[in-house]
Amino acid sequence: MTTFQKVHALIFLMLLISLLPLKITASPRTEAEAIVKWKNTLSPPLPPSLNSSWSLTNLGNLCNWDAIVCDNTNSTVSEINLSGYNLTGTLIGLDFASLPNLTQLNLNANNFGGSIPSAIGNLSKLTFLDLSHNLFEDILPYELGQLRELQYLNFYYNNLNGTIPYQLMNLPKLISLQVQNNKFAGKIPPQIGLLKKINYLYLYNNLFSGSIPVEIGNLKEMIELDLSQNQFSGQIPSTLWNLTNIQVMNLFFNELSGTIPMDIGNLTSLQIFDVNTNNLYGELPETITQLTVLRNFSVFTNNFTGSIPREFGKRPLPKSFRNCSSLTRVRLDDNHFTGSITDAFGVLPNLVFISLSRNQLVGELSPEWGECVNLTLMDMGSNKLSGKVPSELSKLSQLRYLSLHSNEFTGNIPPEIGNLGQLFMFNLSSNHLSGEIPKNYGRLAQLNNLDLSNNNFSGRIPRELGDCASLEILNVSHNHLSGKIPQSFSSMLSLQSIDFSYNNLSGRIPTGGVFQTATAEAYVGNNDLCDDFNDKYCIGKGGFGSVYRAHLLTGQVVAVKRLNISNSDEIPAVNRQSFENEIKSLTGVRHRNIIKLYGFCSWRGQMFLVYEHVERGSLGKVLYGEEGKLELRWATRLKIVQGIAHAISYLHTDCSPPIVHRDITLNNILLDSDFGPRLADFGTAKLLSSNTSTWTSVAGSYGYMAPELAQTMRVTDKCDVYSFGVVVLEIMMGKHPGELLTRMHSNKYLSSMEEAEVLLKDVLDQRLPPPTGQLAEAVVFTVTIALACTRVAPESRPMMRSVAQELSATTQAYLAEPFGMITISKLTGFQK
């Protein structure tokens, strides 16, 4: 090459370079190309600033591209920050190897998905990697472990799974590792102990299991450790109590067991300690009183025992009022703490939230609680606290939630509570509180839920309560309140749920709103408080009254039985009282085959019983109607018999005191839409008897009564067994078994030859084809039991419990001879 040629070549080269933007070398071009290539894989729309700047025609400006930062030489890309750009795409199209000088990559809060490519391990200078709040899935590539410069590594809120690769623990400079809210599983590798610089370790809300590695205790610079909401088990390693710089330790919602040792007192920087919902037990060590900067302390839903350490939450020194504690939240609920709260807590002026509910604490609420002026929630429910409710609580002007339910508080309740303008929820139920409900409570403008039930409150319900304009739930049931429900309540549009049951209330129920739609259960158990009934809904008349179908405005349909008591002069007041008591106990009976009695009320000399409405009506009506043939097939009848047996067995053996029905007949068994039976109408017979322990001829139904009643008038559970036997035979025979029973009961006067001629197949309901196979076996077995139940001697009848058990047992008697040849006498001998 001549000099001339060299000069020409040089000029050409200079020309060429001058045509390109300044300072562009091969490396930035590669970086720019890699970024633009990746951009082209992202889903539109892209933010305009990004779309226009990330372009090969804009190469000279690479360091000014949107979201791109170069290093201080202005020649190589050091940061990509797309945080919050809302981009959709994957990382597959990003050539990491072309970006070797990247130190920060922030893709937080986008819609990136797919897996994290292993090539990310090429970013060897990376100090900051944040892929949080995306849709990344699949496992983490172990190549991340090559990023030895990393200080911040965040993957939270993705769908990542698998384990955390142990190679990730080989990052000696890591300060923060946040992988919470993913689906990571498996054990934490012991190599975690290598993360010597870690300050923030968030593994919460994943599926991690196994024990917490003891090596975590090596991470002396830890400030916040959050392992909550996983499946960690075993003990809290003792090394954890060596993390003296720790401020936050959250281990809640795991399966940790064991105790909390005294060493917890060494964690003097601890501000938040939350181990709720684990299987921890033992006593809380006294040393927690050394945790002077503690703000949140939550140990609820564990198995802790013992007392709350005295002086808890108090600074040892100084004792002056303002400085006494930093505690703002205390949750110790749902444990087995015992001891007295009277002195356990001092004045905690910063306290915002305290829940000690569901423990076995005793003692009184001291007036000093009135000094916790920032308290918004106080839950002391389900303990054994006693004494009066201190009027000083009215000084807690921020209080929104006050629950003292299920304790042993006594005396009047302070009217001053009415000054708590923020109060939203107020629950005093199930105590021994008495006196009147203070008028002042009408001033609780924010009150949403007021529960005063199960106390001894008396007097009238104050009209002023109608001024609680936000009240949605009101329960004053099970007290001794009298007078009317104030008409002012009609205008309480916010009310959605009410319960006035079991008081001495009387008069008309207010009109409108919830008062119309409430179920009968809201009013039962009062003396003179009732819904009018219209004759057009009468669905039946019995000997002692009429039955109505009542549509409540809620859509609920109930059956209401009206008993005209005033006309029955023969009913002494004492009987009426015992009847009422019995009905009260029956409202507590819950069994699938017993009709639900919602309650009763009396009004203008009439007694109303409010029942569940059962669609098909009585078994008698169904058996003798067209349905008897079409739908009451053998299997259905057997199912009905089993249900009735269980219902009676329940009354006899599972109720305390046992209940004898006294009037089991086909008409007192109702069938639901699936032919499921419901035993109904008990207690009624007793009302009409003149002596509560005996049965007069007035009551009971002829043809179902046990024969001994004619002589002794003694009602026992065996009377029910007899009636049950009759009912079962009637179900099987499709007619009343009177004739058969007379014959059997007088069999000692007849020759066995004559009796032998009655074949089972001939007495069964002839409207159905005879049962075959297993059904035949079950029918034979059922009739056998029914015959045993109708034995003359009460003591030879089986107990209802064994009847119910045997009828439900799947194994039935094997038929020793053909079905058509089985005689009744054979069956009566079967169980002798």
Ligand SMILES: *[C@@H]1O[C@H](CO)[C@@H](O)[C@H](O)[C@H]1NC(C)=O
């Ligand atoms: C990375 O940075 C180094 C030192 O600044 C530089 O020499 C190198 O060219 C850069 N690489 C790229 C691809 O820009």
Ligand SMILES: *[C@@H]1O[C@H](CO)[C@@H](O)[C@H](O)[C@H]1NC(C)=O
């Ligand atoms: C990017 O901008 C170009 C014009 O420069 C436009 O044609 C294209 O639709 C834009 N793409 C996206 C994904 O917004």
Ligand SMILES: *[C@@H]1O[C@H](CO)[C@@H](O)[C@H](O)[C@H]1NC(C)=O
């Ligand atoms: C890099 O560019 C910025 C502006 O684009 C400029 O202020 C700075 O001085 C440049 N630094 C170097 C080392 O060229």
Ligand SMILES: *[C@@H]1O[C@H](CO)[C@@H](O)[C@H](O)[C@H]1NC(C)=O
């Ligand atoms: C990235 O961008 C976000 C949002 O603009 C900003 O808060 C953050 O400080 C930036 N830098 C890094 C390193 O994430």
Ligand SMILES: *[C@@H]1O[C@H](CO)[C@@H](O)[C@H](O)[C@H]1NC(C)=O
């Ligand atoms: C994010 O992008 C989606 C579509 O990819 C869009 O529906 C949504 O409105 C965007 N959100 C924001 C905050 O830009």
Ligand SMILES: *[C@@H]1O[C@H](CO)[C@@H](O)[C@H](O)[C@H]1NC(C)=O
């Ligand atoms: C980049 O990563 C891939 C996949 O891990 C690897 O095969 C490749 O050698 C890496 N390239 C460089 C330059 O490190």
Ligand SMILES: *[C@@H]1O[C@H](CO)[C@@H](O)[C@H](O)[C@H]1NC(C)=O
């Ligand atoms: C992890 O997620 C990927 C895709 O999201 C799935 O194919 C894989 O089965 C998951 N692995 C485990 C262990 O759950």
Ligand SMILES: *[C@@H]1O[C@H](CO)[C@@H](O)[C@H](O)[C@H]1NC(C)=O
């Ligand atoms: C606590 O740490 C010290 C050193 O910092 C060590 O000597 C001691 O054994 C540790 N104790 C426990 C229980 O891990």
Ligand SMILES: *[C@@H]1O[C@H](CO)[C@@H](O)[C@H](O)[C@H]1NC(C)=O
């Ligand atoms: C806690 O402190 C006590 C007294 O300084 C010490 O004996 C004990 O080993 C410490 N516990 C832990 C786990 O470091």
Ligand SMILES: *[C@@H]1O[C@H](CO)[C@@H](O)[C@H](O)[C@H]1NC(C)=O
């Ligand atoms: C709590 O302890 C009782 C006996 O003390 C035990 O029956 C129960 O299973 C324990 N509950 C838990 C959650 O550990």
Ligand SMILES: *[C@@H]1O[C@H](CO)[C@@H](O)[C@H](O)[C@H]1NC(C)=O
């Ligand atoms: C700690 O208490 C503060 C203030 O009551 C509350 O905002 C925060 O959620 C609590 N943190 C935990 C972990 O319970």
Ligand SMILES: *[C@@H]1O[C@H](CO)[C@@H](O)[C@H](O)[C@H]1NC(C)=O
């Ligand atoms: C109550 O809370 C307020 C606001 O957080 C605070 O300024 C005040 O100091 C607290 N009062 C007490 C006695 O701690």
